[in-house]
Amino acid sequence: MIPGVALILLCQLAGEALAHGTGWPLPGPVLGMILLLALLLANDAWPRPVETGFVTAPAEGLLANLSLLFVPAGVGVVGKLDVLSQYGLGLAVALIASTLIGLAVTALVFAGVARLMAPAGAKGDAA
Amino acid sequence: MTLLAYVAADRLSAMLRRHPLANPVLIAVVLTAALLGATGTPYRTYFEGAQFVHFLIGPATVALAVPLYRNRQTVLRAILPMGAALLAGSLAAMLSALLIGRAFGMPEAVLASLAPKSVTAGVAMGIAEGLGGDAALAAVLVILTGAIGAVTVTPLMNGLRLKDMRARGFAAGLAAHGLGTARAFHVNPLAGTFAGIALALNALLSAILAPIVLRALL
Numbered sequence: 008m009i010p011g012v013a014l015i016l017l018c019q020l021a022g023e024a025l026a027h028g029t030g031w032p033l034p035g036p037v038l039g040m041i042l043l044l045a046l047l048l049a050n051d052a053w054p055r056p057v058e059t060g061f062v063t064a065p066a067e068g069l070l071a072n073l074s075l076l077f078v079p080a081g082v083g084v085v086g087k088l089d090v091l092s093q094y095g096l097g098l099a100v101a102l103i104a105s106t107l108i109g110l111a112v113t114a115l116v117f118a119g120v121a122r123l124m125a126p127a128g129a130k131g132d133a134a
Numbered sequence: 135m136t137l138l139a140y141v142a143a144d145r146l147s148a149m150l151r152r153h154p155l156a157n158p159v160l161i162a163v164v165l166t167a168a169l170l171g172a173t174g175t176p177y178r179t180y181f182e183g184a185q186f187v188h189f190l191i192g193p194a195t196v197a198l199a200v201p202l203y204r205n206r207q208t209v210l211r212a213i214l215p216m217g218a219a220l221l222a223g224s225l226a227a228m229l230s231a232l233l234i235g236r237a238f239g240m241p242e243a244v245l246a247s248l249a250p251k252s253v254t255a256g257v258a259m260g261i262a263e264g265l266g267g268d269a270a271l272a273a274v275l276v277i278l279t280g281a282i283g284a285v286t287v288t289p290l291m292n293g294l295r296l297k298d299m300r301a302r303g304f305a306a307g308l309a310a311h312g313l314g315t316a317r318a319f320h321v322n323p324l325a326g327t328f329a330g331i332a333l334a335l336n337a338l339l340s341a342i343l344a345p346i347v348l349r350a351l352l
Contacts, residue, residue: 012193019196034257034341036195037334043199048206063204066197069190070326073316076191079184080255081163081277083270085170086177090244090271097238101231101248102275106282109227109252109309110290113332117212117219117301124214 011062015069018043163277191256191312198315198330205327212300216331219301223308223332224339225347227252232351245351247272249344251279254311257337261344276311283310284317299325307332 022039043062050056084091091098170180181188202209209216228249235248246267250258255276262272283306291302303325306314311333319326 015193015196018199019192022196034195034254034260034337036192036256037337039192039196040199040202040334043196044202047199047203063200066200069194069197070201070316070319070330073194073312073319075162076187076194077255077277077280077312078162078166079181079188080191080273081281082166082170082180082184083177084163084274084277085167087271087274090268091274094238094240094244097235097240098244098248098275098278101234101238102251102279103282104234105227105231105251106279106309107286107290108230109223110283110287110305111294112226113219113223113308114291114294114296114298114301114305116222117215117304118296118298120215120218121212121298121301 011065014046014062015039015043015066018046191254194312195254195256195334198334201323201327201330205324208300208324209327209331212328215301216304216328216335219304220308220332220335220339223305224252224336224343227309228340228343228347232347236351243267244271246348248275249348250340251275252283252309252311253337253340254333257341258311261341265345265348277313280310280313284313287314287317288321300328303328304332308336311336 018039019036020039021042022037023035025038026035047059047062050059166180169175170177231248231251232245235245240248243266246265247262247269249265249267250261250272253261253276255273258272258276259269263269287302287306287310291305296302299322303315303318303322306318306325307329308314310317315326315329315333318329
């Protein structure tokens with residue numbers, strides 16, 4: 008548990024350092040994710056791979072509670088009630104419409120290209 | 135104060151078990167905000183206590199590598215549809231939000247905070263600030279977008295009769311970042327994996343696209 012958490016934090020730290028050091032527009036945690044993925048893949052290429060359960064278990068525990076982590080930022084809504092009420096209707100329309108459009112366009116393009124590319128049955132593994 | 139916030143968060147998980155469709159974040163936010171209002175606690179004080187929970191968004195983003203790794207074969211097979219959907223969906227979400235915002239006469243600072251609304255909170259705040267928007271407002275719009283997406287994605291996809299869990303998850307992660315990803319993981323692990331990929335890729339693409347799109351519109 009503790010070594011896995013340490014490895015995740017270490018990847019994040021390395022990602023943040025890389026993002027600040029290079030000035031790339033990429034966020035540190037995203038670079039950290041790429042780093043952790045590279046480590047996991049490199050481990051497989053090793054002749055005697057390390058057991059990865061120590062990092063996958065805490066990672067999955069964290070992801071299972073992903074929505075909880077957004078609560079503190081969400082509560083920030085109380086400090087923005089003035090702007091929200093001033094542009095309330097426009098923001099509501101913009102957010103709802105653009106979210107629905109974004110969801111629909113993404114899913115339809117994904118499914119459409121997948122169908123074009125793979126008639127040979129590489130359908131989603133889960134129905 | 136932190137303790138009170140955690141009591142609210144605790145109640146959230148109890149509610150989650152009782153209504154699997156009610157969005158846990160919305161409930162927790164409303165409860166916590168009501169608690170703050172009732173006790174007269176300023177948001178700043180609350181956030182000081184709750185920042186550890188907020189901080190965990192970073193490690194959770196890193197942790198997305200694990201489902202990505204577990205499903206690497208599935209992911210590699212879908213690399214082309216992902217690229218096409220990423221570009222189309224990211225542009226569609228950002229453009230539609232900005233056009234509607236402009237039609238309602240919003241000032242540039244509000245538009246700049248609106249542009250990265252589909253991106254995961256930490257990144258969106260950075261993008262909004264870079265564009266001359268308000269980071270805190272961007273965070274709020276991001277959370278609202280995520281909540282809208284998480285609540286609507288399942289009925290919308292059923293309405294479109296899309297059964298490919300990869301497409302559904304990818305859309306959830308792209309349009310509704312971490313909240314959509316969390317929702318996708320609740321529905322199906324494969325959908326959650328694709329949502330996580332979409333979240334990461336869209337954070338990257340939006341950081342590049344947002345300044346270009348905003349400049350083109352103004």
